[in-house]
Amino acid sequence: MAHLTGGGSDLRLDRWPPGATGGLQAWDATDEYLLRHVEASAPAPGRTLLLVGDRWGALAVALAARGLRPVAWGDSYLGRLALAANLRANGLASDAVPFTGADEPPPGKHDLALLRLPKDLACLEETLRRLRGALVPGAMLVSGGMIKHTPTRAWRLLEAIVGTTETTPGWKKARLGASRLEARELPPPPPNRIYRPLPRLELAGAPGVFGGGRLDGGTALLLRHLPASEKALAVADLGCGDGVLALALAWHLPQASVLGVDESYRAVTCAEANLARNESVLTGERGRVRFAAADGLADVAPASLDLVVCNPPFHQGHAVADTAAERLFAQAFATLRPGGRLLVVGNRHLGHHAKLDRLFGSHELLDGDARFVVVGATRGG
Ligand SMILES: C[S@@+](CC[C@H](N)C(=O)[O-])C[C@H]1O[C@@H](n2cnc3c(N)ncnc32)[C@H](O)[C@@H]1O
Incomplete structure (x- = not known):
C-alpha cells in the first residue's frame, strides 16, 4: 500500500485488487493538483461535492479525511471496491463516501464537481452531457488530466458542453480546466455505431x-x-x-x-x-x-x-x-x-x-x- 501526502494528511491508498496491480500507485499528479485546487478555494467543512471518475477513490478519501462530504459517480466496480477498502484503511467508514455507478444518473445537485478526464473523448462527451443534470446553474466543474493523455479537443468539449473553461499552467505534467456551467442548446448526441x-x-x-x-x-x-x-x-x-x-x-x-x-x-x-x-x-x-x-x-x-x-x-x-x-x-x-x-x-x-x-x-x-x-x-x- 502506498501513501499520498499533502494538505496535512498522509493517506494509505491501494488499487483493486490489492497486491495484483503490479505495485502501481492508486493516484497521480492529476489527483494531487485537483486536491491543491480544492484546498486553495478553502471550502467550508461539511460541504458536498461531486467526484466523477475518481478511479481508485484517492480524491474521495483525501476530501472525506479533510471533513468535506464528497459523493462519487463512476464507471468502475473495481474502483467502487477500492474506494470502500481505502476508506477503511484510513479509519473512515467504508460507506463514508456514497458511490453511484454510471448505470445511473449522477446523484444530487452540486455547485462544485471534480472530474478526472477519461482518455476516450466519446466517453467524455457522454459524461459531460449527463453531468449537466447534477450541477446547479453557475456551478464549477474542475477537470484534470495528465497533459500527454489530454488532447486539446477535451478542453474544447468542456467549452462546448459545459461552459467557459479556463485552463491552468501544467504542474507535474498535469493540467486542470475550470468550467462554469452555462445555459447551452446542445445538438443531439452522436448515434452509437x-x-x-x-x-x-x-x-x-x-x-x-x-x-x-x-x-x-x-x-x-x-x-x-x-x-x-x-x-x-x-x-x-x-x-x-x-x-x-x-x-x-x-x-x-x-x-x-x-x-x-x-x-x-x-x-x-x-x-x-x-x-x-x-x-x-x-x-x-x-x-x-x-x-x-x-x-x-x-x-x-x-x-x-x-x-x-x-x-x-x-x-x-x-x-x-x-x-x-x-x-x-x-x-x-x-x-x-x-x-x-x-x-x-x-x-x-x-x-x-x-x-x-x-x-x-x-x-x-x-x-x-x-x-x-x-x-x-x-x-x-
Ligand atoms: C477486451 S474487453 C472484451 C469485451 C467483450 N467480451 C468483447 O469480446 O468484445 C475486456 C472487458 O473486461 C472487462 N473487465 C476488466 N477487468 C474485469 C474484472 N475484474 N471483472 C469483470 N470485467 C472486467 C473490461 O471492462 C472490458 O469490458
Missing part, C-alpha cells in the same frame, strides 16, 4: 465500452469456436463488454442460462440494451440471459458453470494486464464444474496458454491469426 457479429444478431456500441460498436478481431476469432452443443447449460462471459459473446452464446445454446459480467457499469448497461434489442430473435426461457456489474466471477458459486468464455482486458500495461488476466482465469477455474471448459482469446504475445497450463494443467490451441490466438482448457475431475 451498430454492427452484426452473427447474421441474426445486431449490437450497438456505447461510449466508453470496449469495441466502440465494431467487432474486435479477437472476439471475431473466438466467435467461431463457441459450442453449439446442448450440454453447456450454465455459461458465463467473463468481461462481457457490449455483450457480444454472451448474446452469441445465447443464440447458439437456447437451453443455456447465460451470465455476462463486467466491471464497467457502462458495459453492463450497453449489454442489457443489446439483449433487449435482440430479445425477439433469441429463443428459450425469458430471463435466462443476465448481465451484472461484478469483479469477474468472484460472486459466482464454485463448480457451478459448464463453460466460461473470456476476451480479457489488455490495456493496463503488460505486467498488470497479465496479472489481471491470470486472476480472471483463476476465477473461471474455481467456478467451472469438473469437465467444464474455459475458452480464451488474446493477443498472441500475451502467452495466455502458459497461464492455462499453470491453472488447468494443460491447454488446447484452437485457432490463431497474425495477432490473436484462441486457447481452451478443461477442468479435470
